[in-house]
Amino acid sequence: MKRSIQMAGAFVGLIVGAGFASGQEILQYFTSFGYWGIAGGVVATALFAFLGMTLAQLGSQLKTTSHKGVIYHIGGRYIGAILDVLITFFLFGVAVVMFAGAGSTFEQMFGLDARIGSILMVVLTILTLLLNLQSILNLIASITPYLLLVILIILGYSLATMDLSFVQAHEIATQQPAAAGNWFLGALLYVSYNIACGAALLIVMGGAEKDRRIAGIGGALGGLLLGLMIILVNVTLFVKVDTIAGVDLPTLELATQIHPIIGVLMAIALLGMIYNTAVGMFYSFTVRFVAPDHKSFKIVIVCVGIAGYIASLVGFTTLVGKVYSTVGYLGFALMATIIVAWFKGRKTVH
Numbered sequence: 001m002k003r004s005i006q007m008a009g010a011f012v013g014l015i016v017g018a019g020f021a022s023g024q025e026i027l028q029y030f031t032s033f034g035y036w037g038i039a040g041g042v043v044a045t046a047l048f049a050f051l052g053m054t055l056a057q058l059g060s061q062l063k064t065t066s067h068k069g070v071i072y073h074i075g076g077r078y079i080g081a082i083l084d085v086l087i088t089f090f091l092f093g094v095a096v097v098m099f100a101g102a103g104s105t106f107e108q109m110f111g112l113d114a115r116i117g118s119i120l121m122v123v124l125t126i127l128t129l130l131l132n133l134q135s136i137l138n139l140i141a142s143i144t145p146y147l148l149l150v151i152l153i154i155l156g157y158s159l160a161t162m163d164l165s166f167v168q169a170h171e172i173a174t175q176q177p178a179a180a181g182n183w184f185l186g187a188l189l190y191v192s193y194n195i196a197c198g199a200a201l202l203i204v205m206g207g208a209e210k211d212r213r214i215a216g217i218g219g220a221l222g223g224l225l226l227g228l229m230i231i232l233v234n235v236t237l238f239v240k241v242d243t244i245a246g247v248d249l250p251t252l253e254l255a256t257q258i259h260p261i262i263g264v265l266m267a268i269a270l271l272g273m274i275y276n277t278a279v280g281m282f283y284s285f286t287v288r289f290v291a292p293d294h295k296s297f298k299i300v301i302v303c304v305g306i307a308g309y310i311a312s313l314v315g316f317t318t319l320v321g322k323v324y325s326t327v328g329y330l331g332f333a334l335m336a337t338i339i340v341a342w343f344k345g346r347k348t349v350h
Helices: 002-015 018-022 024-029 036-062 067-110 114-129 133-160 166-173 183-207 212-239 250-258 260-287 297-312 316-349
Strands: none
Touching: 002 036, 002 133, 002 183, 002 212, 002 260, 018 024, 018 212, 018 250, 018 260, 024 183, 024 212, 036 067, 036 183, 036 212, 036 316, 067 114, 067 183, 067 260, 067 297, 067 316, 114 133, 114 260, 114 297, 133 212, 133 250, 133 260, 166 212, 183 212, 183 260, 183 316, 212 250, 250 260, 260 297
16 A cells, blocks of 8 residues: 555656646646536546556556656557657656746846746756656655645635635636636546656556556556545635636745745645656656666766756747647547447456
């Protein structure tokens, strides 16, 4: 059970990047649909749990050190090749977005030049990736309970100081910019691009676990915990939607309203989530080309880190728009392939 919980924590730590922790993604994909955002959260929870379980089990079954083996196994020669290329490209793209996001956060919170913030995150990521996989997973998983605690504090404050009726909150929420045409599509899109980004490390984590059942429980638990956090953040933003409307970093805004110290704690959580995602994406990207025990692995990590920093100079907002909008469509293809593979697996068992 300990190994399953650790895998679950690492799964959550990887997926919960800058957009989730800031509240901006949850606002666009869930809260903007008012009451229906909670239904969207339930759908997302079920999908994350199922997909997390299936990917972790496939990784464990094939004993893979990279996502490549599983993707070709479930997609076949041609679809597998397309998914492999796209996932590998987006692993690098999302890591670069995280470096740019770290620069923006350091600039907003501490007045540092964005480039300095990005360099600090790149150096920290490279140093972390020089550790072994187990140490990396331990680091990623350790930040998840901290973020959950900060979210619960903000939720408690928001519920205790709620000034709106639920009807008023619904009306204001539905006036916010939405990332999809309806709540169901919003939930599917959110799961889609997060699975496209998180599948690679989830497969690698599964590959490191000999027991297929433990891997499956870890993936499912991670999905359930992720869904719980989505629902908690969504309720928090919903009951305070009049305060956070039009704000870039909604959770940071609410945290600062409670007390400046809570604001700093939230900023640290935000940077922790950016760090988690950057580490997970860069590790998954690098092991696609070089085995972690190969003598050139460390040199490749440094070179990839430098390339990522150079790419991050394009800017956070521009990168988010370009990378994330395309990832959603890749995710739909990947989700469909995983579901088909699951049904095939069940037929084989029976």
